[in-house]
Amino acid sequence: MDTDCPPAERRWPEPRPAGYDPGAFTPFAVTVDIVLMTVVQRQLKLLLIRRGRPPYEGAWALPGGFVKPDEDLATAAARELLEETGISTTTGSLRQIGSYGDPARDPRMRVVTVAYGAVAVRLEEAPRGGSDAAEAELVPVAEVQSDRLPLAFDHRRIVDDAVDRLRADLETTGVAHSFCPPEFTVRELREVHEAILQTELDSGNFQRKVTGREGYITPTERRAPTGERGGRPATLWRAGRPEDAE
Amino acid sequence: MDTDCPPAERRWPEPRPAGYDPGAFTPFAVTVDIVLMTVVQRQLKLLLIRRGRPPYEGAWALPGGFVKPDEDLATAAARELLEETGISTTTGSLRQIGSYGDPARDPRMRVVTVAYGAVAVRLEEAPRGGSDAAEAELVPVAEVQSDRLPLAFDHRRIVDDAVDRLRADLETTGVAHSFCPPEFTVRELREVHEAILQTELDSGNFQRKVTGREGYITPTERRAPTGERGGRPATLWRAGRPEDAE
DNA sequence: CCCGGTTATTGTCGAGATGACTCTAACATG
DNA sequence: CATGTTAGAGTCATCTCGACAATAACCGGG
Structure with missing residues (x-):
C-alpha cells in the first residue's frame, strides 16, 4: 500500500562487509502490493483498502507494505496480506505480476513495488481479521477497469496487469481451481x-x-x-x- | 550485474517531503539485469559479462547495474545495456521478466534486482563497444541451462525464467521477428x-x-x-x- | 405415480487447425 | 540439359472446438 512505515529494525545486516560504502548507491524503498482476487456471484472481485494518510488519503489502494530487512519478497507479500486482511496464503500460491518503479509513482520518495497476485476461495465480504485495522472492501474488477473507481498510485495499472496475467494463466495452469x-x-x-x-x-x-x-x-x-x-x-x-x- | 557502485548523485529528491522520516524503512539497493538473447548458427545465445570484482570475481554474470535516482526501471535497463555492451534498445522492446529479492542473494547487502529480457538481431560476437570496459561473451543458453557454465548470484534462475517467458511469447506475440x-x-x-x-x-x-x-x-x-x-x-x-x- | 420444469452430462456434426507427407517451382552447377 | 537443392503449394487423415441436440436425474405439483 506504500503507506505504513514500519520501524527500521536495522538499516543493514551486521557486520557491514568490508569495502562497502553505504553512500555509494541510491537507496530505494521496496514494497509489495497484493492483488487478491475472488469470484463471488459470478463476478471477479478484488480486495482494496482505504488509505488512512496522505498521499491519496481516503483513496482505495491495494493491500501491501514495506519489505522487511531479512524477508523474501514473496514472504513479505504473504505477511502483509495476513496483517492487513487476516487471509493466510502460502508463498507458493502467490504469483509475481511485475515490478513498478517509476520515479514519480510515490510523491514522497523513491519506491519500487513488487506486485503479487493471490486468489481466495469465494470470499463473500471483506475480512476484518487483519491486525492493521483498516477499512477493506471487495469490489468488482470491472468497477476499477472502467475507471468508475479510481485507485491510488499506479495501482490501476497493476490491477490491469494482474487480470491479464490471470486470464493467460487460466488456459495454461490450474489457477481456476484455487477459486473453488x-x-x-x-x-x-x-x-x-x-x-x-x-x-x-x-x-x-x-x-x-x-x-x-x-x-x-x-x-x-x-x-x-x-x-x-x-x-x-x-x-x-x-x-x-x-x-x-x- | 550487482557490481559497480555509481556515485550517489543525491540520496533523495529535494525538497524532502514533510513528515517523511528516512530512517523509518529499510533501504534497498535496486539493480536491473538484462538477459540479451540472439539466435546465431541455429543456436539461442545470451550475452554474459565476466565479473571483475568480488563477490563471484571472475564468474560470468548478466549485464546490469544500479538504478539511478530519477530513472525508470526500463530506462535503467536500456542504459546499462548500452554502457556495458554498446547495444542500443528502446525501452518498449524490453520485456520485464521478474524481480528477485532473496535476502541472501548478494552477500554484501540487501539487493533487489529487476530482470529484463532483450533481443538482438543475429549478434555474431560479443560487442566491445561498451564504455564500461569488461570482458563480454555470447554463450549458448544450453551451456548455462546444463550447468556446464555456472553463473554468479541467482542469474541462472533469471536465465531460466527469461527463456521460459521467451518460449511463451513466441506463440502469442511477434517476438520472433526481433531476432531477424x-x-x-x-x-x-x-x-x-x-x-x-x-x-x-x-x-x-x-x-x-x-x-x-x-x-x-x-x-x-x-x-x-x-x-x-x-x-x-x-x-x-x-x-x-x-x-x-x- | 405421472408430468412439466430444471440442471447435468453425453452425443452429433461441421468448420477450421495441425501434422505427415507429396508435389511442383525456380534457382545452381556441370 | 540433367541433376541437386531449396521454396512453397497441395493432399489427406486427425484433432479441436463451437453450435446444437438428446438424454439423465433431480424437483414440485397434481
Whole structure:
C-alpha cells in the first residue's frame, strides 16, 4: 500500500562487509502490493483498502507494505496480506505480476513495488481479521477497469496487469481451481472461467474440455446438493489426478 | 550485474517531503539485469559479462547495474545495456521478466534486482563497444541451462525464467521477428523458432502457419540471394501488416 | 405415480487447425 | 540439359472446438 512505515529494525545486516560504502548507491524503498482476487456471484472481485494518510488519503489502494530487512519478497507479500486482511496464503500460491518503479509513482520518495497476485476461495465480504485495522472492501474488477473507481498510485495499472496475467494463466495452469473449494462442480468451475474471461461458455463444451484434460480434475463419488429449482445433481470433482492428495 | 557502485548523485529528491522520516524503512539497493538473447548458427545465445570484482570475481554474470535516482526501471535497463555492451534498445522492446529479492542473494547487502529480457538481431560476437570496459561473451543458453557454465548470484534462475517467458511469447506475440533483420525469409524465421523451442519444425507446415496468420508478416517483391548449393530463391518478408511502416 | 420444469452430462456434426507427407517451382552447377 | 537443392503449394487423415441436440436425474405439483 506504500503507506505504513514500519520501524527500521536495522538499516543493514551486521557486520557491514568490508569495502562497502553505504553512500555509494541510491537507496530505494521496496514494497509489495497484493492483488487478491475472488469470484463471488459470478463476478471477479478484488480486495482494496482505504488509505488512512496522505498521499491519496481516503483513496482505495491495494493491500501491501514495506519489505522487511531479512524477508523474501514473496514472504513479505504473504505477511502483509495476513496483517492487513487476516487471509493466510502460502508463498507458493502467490504469483509475481511485475515490478513498478517509476520515479514519480510515490510523491514522497523513491519506491519500487513488487506486485503479487493471490486468489481466495469465494470470499463473500471483506475480512476484518487483519491486525492493521483498516477499512477493506471487495469490489468488482470491472468497477476499477472502467475507471468508475479510481485507485491510488499506479495501482490501476497493476490491477490491469494482474487480470491479464490471470486470464493467460487460466488456459495454461490450474489457477481456476484455487477459486473453488476442495470439492466443486463443473458448473462452479465454469462460472469462475466466465467471470474471469467476461464471456459465456457453452456448458456442454466446457464439460467435455475440462473432463477430457488429462490430470486436470478427477471425479468423486459424491454429488452436490441439488438447487432450489431442482435439476439433476452434479458430480463433485477435485483438482488434479486421483493420487494427488492436495 | 550487482557490481559497480555509481556515485550517489543525491540520496533523495529535494525538497524532502514533510513528515517523511528516512530512517523509518529499510533501504534497498535496486539493480536491473538484462538477459540479451540472439539466435546465431541455429543456436539461442545470451550475452554474459565476466565479473571483475568480488563477490563471484571472475564468474560470468548478466549485464546490469544500479538504478539511478530519477530513472525508470526500463530506462535503467536500456542504459546499462548500452554502457556495458554498446547495444542500443528502446525501452518498449524490453520485456520485464521478474524481480528477485532473496535476502541472501548478494552477500554484501540487501539487493533487489529487476530482470529484463532483450533481443538482438543475429549478434555474431560479443560487442566491445561498451564504455564500461569488461570482458563480454555470447554463450549458448544450453551451456548455462546444463550447468556446464555456472553463473554468479541467482542469474541462472533469471536465465531460466527469461527463456521460459521467451518460449511463451513466441506463440502469442511477434517476438520472433526481433531476432531477424527487417527483411527476412520464412526459413530464417523458422530457424529462430527452432532454436528457441529446441525442436525441428516441418518447413511446409511452418510456411502455411506464418503466412496464413493475419497481420503477422507481409511479403515484399524482393527475393533473397540463393544459397551456395542453389535452390529456389526465397521471398523476403517484413513483420506486420502491409501498411505498417515498422 | 405421472408430468412439466430444471440442471447435468453425453452425443452429433461441421468448420477450421495441425501434422505427415507429396508435389511442383525456380534457382545452381556441370 | 540433367541433376541437386531449396521454396512453397497441395493432399489427406486427425484433432479441436463451437453450435446444437438428446438424454439423465433431480424437483414440485397434481
